[in-house]
Amino acid sequence: MKRPSSRFIMIALVVLVGLVAIGAVPRLRQSAALQRMAAPTIPTVTVMTPSRAPGATDFTLPGSIQAIQDVPIFARADGYLKRRFVDIGDRVQQGQVLAELDTPELDQQVAQGRAALAQAQASLAQAESALQQARATLQHNEATARFNGITLDRWRELKRRELVAQQDVDNFQAASDGSRADVAAAQANIDALAASANAARANVVASEANLRRLTDLQSYQTLRAPFTGIVTVRNVDQGSLISSGSATNAMPAFRVAQIDSLRIFVNVPQTFVSSIAPGLSTDTVVRELPNRVFKASVFSTAEALDPASRTLLTEIHMRNEGTVLRPGMYADVNFHVTRTNPPFLLPATAVIIRSGPPRVAVVGPDGIVHLQQVQLGRDLGSTVEIIGGLGEQDTFILTPADNVEDGARVNPVPV
Known part of the structure; x- marks a missing residue:
C-alpha cells in the first residue's frame, strides 16, 4: 500500500487549522463582548471650574415708601371737640392749631x-x-x-x-x-x-x-401740628367725646405725615452688605411712574444682619419733588455697587436641589464625585451666585445626573 506524501499531510493540517480558527474567532469575539458588558460603566461628564461674578454690578430690591415723619396726634385731656380747623389732605404748618377741646x-x-x-x-x-x-x-x-x-x-x-x-x-x-x-x-x-x-x-x-x-x-385743649406736613387721618368731628390716651388704648384724633422727604426700608442680602454705606446713591422706580427715576441715597443701616434672613435692614432717604410720590406706594430700589470679593457665578443646572441644603457635584483629581454643600446668593435665572462652600480650584459637573451620588466615579471632560 502506497503511503501518503508529506505534502498531502501538510495541506491537510493547514485545512484543519483553518477550520478550527474559523469556528473559534466568533466565540472569542462573543466572549470579549460579554466581558465588556459585564464590566462597570464609568460615565463621562462635562466639568468646569467656577468663575467670579463681575465686581461692578446692579441689583434691585423691593420696598415700601414711607413718610420721613408720620405721627399720631392724641388728646392729652378728656373733653369734647369744640372746633375742628383741618381735614384729611390739608397741608399744615408746624404749631398750627388743628382743633380745640372743651374740658369742663x-x-x-x-x-x-x-x-x-x-x-x-x-x-x-x-x-x-x-x-x-x-x-x-x-x-x-x-x-x-x-x-x-x-x-x-x-x-x-x-x-x-x-x-x-x-x-x-x-x-x-x-x-x-x-x-x-x-x-x-x-x-x-x-x-x-x-x-x-x-x-x-x-x-x-x-x-x-x-x-x-x-x-x-x-x-392741651388746643391740638397743634408737631411739624409741617399733611393731615392723613382725621377720626373726630365737632362735638365728639375725646378721651386722653396713647397709641395703646385710644384712637388718635389726627395723623400728620411729612412727605416732602420720604424713606424706604429694604433688606440687603449678605453678599452685598460690604458695599452698603451711608451716602451710597440709589435709583428708585415706581411702577405707576415708569418714565421717572427718583434719586435717593442710603441714610443708615442696622449694622447687624437678621439671623433668620441674613439680610441687612437699610434705610434710604429721598426728596419728593412735586410730592408726586405717596407714602404706602410700592417701589423698586436699584443699587449700583462694586464688590471687593464678588461671589462665584455657576450655571443653574450645576446646583443640585434635593432634600436638605443645595449642593454642587465637585469632582476630585481621582475622578470621585463629592456633593459639596454651598450657600446660594442671587438666582439670576440661567446662573446662580454661590457665596460660600466652593473654591476657585474646585471642578464641578456642569449638568449632574439626577441619580448622582457622593463617592461615584466619573470620567471628567473639561468644557
Whole structure:
C-alpha cells in the first residue's frame, strides 16, 4: 500500500487549522463582548471650574415708601371737640392749631387746684407768723434768764457776807430756774412750729406742682401740628367725646405725615452688605411712574444682619419733588455697587436641589464625585451666585445626573 506524501499531510493540517480558527474567532469575539458588558460603566461628564461674578454690578430690591415723619396726634385731656380747623389732605404748618377741646372737668380741677394752693399758702403764712412770734418769745425768755442769773449771783455774794437772809437767795434761785425753764419751753415750741412751717411749705410746693400739671393739661385743649406736613387721618368731628390716651388704648384724633422727604426700608442680602454705606446713591422706580427715576441715597443701616434672613435692614432717604410720590406706594430700589470679593457665578443646572441644603457635584483629581454643600446668593435665572462652600480650584459637573451620588466615579471632560 502506497503511503501518503508529506505534502498531502501538510495541506491537510493547514485545512484543519483553518477550520478550527474559523469556528473559534466568533466565540472569542462573543466572549470579549460579554466581558465588556459585564464590566462597570464609568460615565463621562462635562466639568468646569467656577468663575467670579463681575465686581461692578446692579441689583434691585423691593420696598415700601414711607413718610420721613408720620405721627399720631392724641388728646392729652378728656373733653369734647369744640372746633375742628383741618381735614384729611390739608397741608399744615408746624404749631398750627388743628382743633380745640372743651374740658369742663379739667377746668373745675384747675379751679380747685388754685384754691388748694391759696389755702396752702395761707397756712404757710400763718405757720411762719407763729414761728416768728415764738422766736421773739424765746429772745425775751433768754434775756430774762440772763438777768435772773446775774441777780442770783449778786444775792449769793451778799449772803456770803451775811448781809441778806437765805430766804431771799432761795427766792432769786427759784426765779432763775423758772426763767431757764421758760427758755427751754420756748425752744421746744420753736422746733414744733418750724416743723409745722416746713410741712406747710411742702404742701405749698405740692399744690403748685399739681396746679402746674393741671394747667399744662389745660394747654392741651388746643391740638397743634408737631411739624409741617399733611393731615392723613382725621377720626373726630365737632362735638365728639375725646378721651386722653396713647397709641395703646385710644384712637388718635389726627395723623400728620411729612412727605416732602420720604424713606424706604429694604433688606440687603449678605453678599452685598460690604458695599452698603451711608451716602451710597440709589435709583428708585415706581411702577405707576415708569418714565421717572427718583434719586435717593442710603441714610443708615442696622449694622447687624437678621439671623433668620441674613439680610441687612437699610434705610434710604429721598426728596419728593412735586410730592408726586405717596407714602404706602410700592417701589423698586436699584443699587449700583462694586464688590471687593464678588461671589462665584455657576450655571443653574450645576446646583443640585434635593432634600436638605443645595449642593454642587465637585469632582476630585481621582475622578470621585463629592456633593459639596454651598450657600446660594442671587438666582439670576440661567446662573446662580454661590457665596460660600466652593473654591476657585474646585471642578464641578456642569449638568449632574439626577441619580448622582457622593463617592461615584466619573470620567471628567473639561468644557
